[in-house]
């Protein structure tokens with residue numbers, strides 16, 4: 001089984017490798033066709049789907065996966081949000097969402113004013129590779145849930161749906 005994942009982000013790549021441990025997982029530079037910082041649930045989902053479809057197109061007979069992190073307002077509180085998408089060799093699409101937690105007001109304000117969360121987190125924590133490791137979710141859960149662990153859950157939701165629908169066909 002070959003999987004193209006539309007990113008070189010280490011947290012995302014390692015999550016896919018952990019869940020699909022038998023597969024060959026290959027990173028690719030694809031266009032998410034959304035803002036580099038998605039700001040709604042719909043935009044974040046669209047980014048994941050676009051990455052998955054573009055990844056699927058990079059290989060003749062393989063799977064495409066897209067994972068996208070974003071932010072969304074619930075009322076006036078900004079939250080982290082995350083989505084994943086998987087496209088099969090015969091172009092079936094599966095999607096799954098990940099964890100959501102509120103962002104502190106000081107961080108939320110900077111992101112609402114146009115900054116990218118990854119850049120804000122890098123400056124605020126002085127950790128230059130934070131987006132590849134614990135991520136914002138790791139920082140604001142006191143490292144109980146890392147970005148990789150959060151994406152593992154999303155990828156398991158994709159793999160599980162793939163298995164369920166393959167069985168019922």
Ligand SMILES: O=P(O)(O)OP(=O)(O)OP(=O)(O)OC[C@H]1O[C@@H](n2cnc3c(O)ncnc32)[C@H](O)[C@@H]1O
Pocket residue numbers: 006007008009012036037038067068069070080081082116117118119121130131132134135136137138147
């Ligand atoms: O190379 P790509 O795959 O784009 O990796 P990325 O780190 O930029 O990841 P996304 O585009 O999916 O994420 C959108 C922004 O949110 C940032 N971010 C950091 N930690 C996050 C977390 O735990 N959850 C969601 N987004 C996070 C991320 O760094 C980006 O600035």
Ligand SMILES: [Mg+2]
Pocket residue numbers: 036
């Ligand atoms: Mg990005």
